[in-house]
Amino acid sequence: MSDLAKGFMEGVVLTGHGGLEKLEYRDKLPLPVPAENEVLVKVHAAGINNTDINTRIGWYSKTVTGDTNQVAEDGLKDNADDGSWSGEPLAFPLIQGADCCGEIIAVGAGVDKNRIGERILIRPMQQNLNQKGELKSITMGSECNGGFAQYTKALAHECYPVDSNLSSIELASFPCAYSTAENMIDRVQVNETDTVLITGASGGVGSAAIQLAKRRGAKVIAVCAKSKAESVLAVGADKVLAREESILLHQARESVDVVIDLVAGDSWSELIDVLKVRGRYAVAGAIAGPIVEMDVRTLYLKDLTYYGCTFQPASVFENLVRYINDGEIKPLVSKVYELAQIKEAQTDFLNKTYTGKLVLSVSK
Structure with a gap:
């Protein structure tokens, strides 16, 4: 039996x-x-x-x-x-x-x-x-x-x-990684005019976010370990920044429309520095540490918008399943x-x- x-x-x-x-x-x-x-x-x-x-x-x-x-x-x-x-x-x-x-x-x-x-x-x-x-x-x-x-x-x-x-x-x-990424990207309304910086880009959510941002026509800058740069480029990133180095070494201040952050940690303030005036920051993870230091003046003087992303309307998963069925994501x-x-x-x-x-x- x-x-x-x-x-x-x-x-x-x-x-x-x-x-x-x-x-x-x-x-x-x-x-x-x-x-x-x-x-x-x-x-x-x-x-x-x-x-x-x-x-x-x-x-x-x-x-x-x-x-x-x-x-x-x-x-x-x-x-x-x-x-x-x-x-x-x-x-x-x-x-x-x-x-x-x-x-x-x-x-x-x-x-x-x-x-x-x-x-x-x-x-x-x-x-x-x-x-x-x-x-x-x-x-x-x-x-x-x-x-x-x-x-x-x-x-x-x-x-x-x-x-x-x-x-x-x-x-x-x-399910979990791609719906998390799609929810973030949908919340900040990523579009074809945007340059999007994604942290933790070699992970499940990060690699999903690359595909989903590219699906909307955005330019993607990915942050990951040097050893994973080639694999992240293969997923669709337009540019890769080494996680081991300061972001500001290779990315100008106020050069990014959107940050999709899954990492936080000690270098968090650099993510805010590279955002343009009226940039959008979305976060759904803090694997490098949840406690960060923020200069509130940067938040209001650059007129930034912050999005904490956890709760998801059913439409996020409905859209994700449609992308899968239509072969739009891999x-x-x-x-x-x-x-x-x-x-x-x-x-x-x-x-x-x-x-x-x-x-x-x-x-x-």
């Missing part, structure tokens, strides 16, 4: 905030049962991303002031109550995994049975049905179980059919791991060895 028939599945659970020891691979997890308006999804693949790692190590806690690698060495030891992205305590054990590509294999009441067999992507940031307003959201693998298991369940309307020749491994590289998968290799995958991710995405192959 199969584990599905027995009501069990394999998966990885997070037992609390901390280091890699908090991730446990188990082979007899209870199988999810779809409730009304939900579907049961056989997970084909799940991506590795900052959101899941930051949640595991409790990096979102206000007690943390260092970069992600500094905290990730051991993780928080106090099981911080504000360690999730929402600031609310998490319920452990939790199955993480914000990125999920899979197939609908069963439906709950109120869902058309014709949806069984659809290959889908699950929207990682979803509307919280218990609270009103689009800024009341939950995230896959944070406030609900995610894709680091053989099966998961989700609201039917948050499961988007994909019509693409891409593999499920490739499709799983899109996946950038650097390495594939088995689900049981999640600790190795997250270690490689933190070491920033690869350009683009790392993906777990979950179900064959």
Whole structure:
């Protein structure tokens, strides 16, 4: 008898905030049962991303002031109550995994049975049905179980059919990184007249932002490690600046219309220096450290606009799926791991060895 028939599945659970020891691979997890308006999804693949790692190590806690690698060495030891992205305590054990590509294999009441067999992507940031307003959201693998298991369940309307020749491994590289990038680019209304500087450009979100900004006709300047310059140029960047050097060595002050920032850290002020008068700055990450020094006079004297980008309207993911189906964007998968290799995958991710995405192959 199969584990599905027995009501069990394999998966990885997070037992609390901390280091890699908090991730446990188990082979007899209870199988999810779809409730009304939900579907049961056989997970084909799940991506590795900052959101899941930051949640595991409790990096979102206000007690943390260092970069992600500094905290990730051991993780928080106090099981911080504000360690999730929402600031609310998490319920452990939790199955993480914000990125999920899979197939609908069963439906709950109120869902058309014709949806069984659809290959889908699950929207990682979803509307919280218990609270009103689009800024009341939950995230896959944070406030609900995610894709680091053989099966998961989700609201039917948050499961988007994909019509693409891409593999499920490739499709799983899109949801979290590309929706984060598209949300930033959409918020600042990047267009064909813009010069856009993107930090962390070799990572999942950064490499996605290059493609999505180029899709809108913008000129892209990418900041990444010297060793990754060629691969970032291959993604579509027009110019690459070495992360190891001052941005101002090779980029003039007031020469950039938009900054898409995923890094922050000690060199943050240089990003503001290169922005033109009335430039736009968007941020959705701070892997080099969340505490920066700002001269408020620069903000108002240059008439700048700052955008903090987390919450996403459904239109962002709808557009992303359309880009995928139309072949307008391409996946950038650097390495594939088995689900049981999640600790190795997250270690490689933190070491920033690869350009683009790392993906777990979950179900064959």
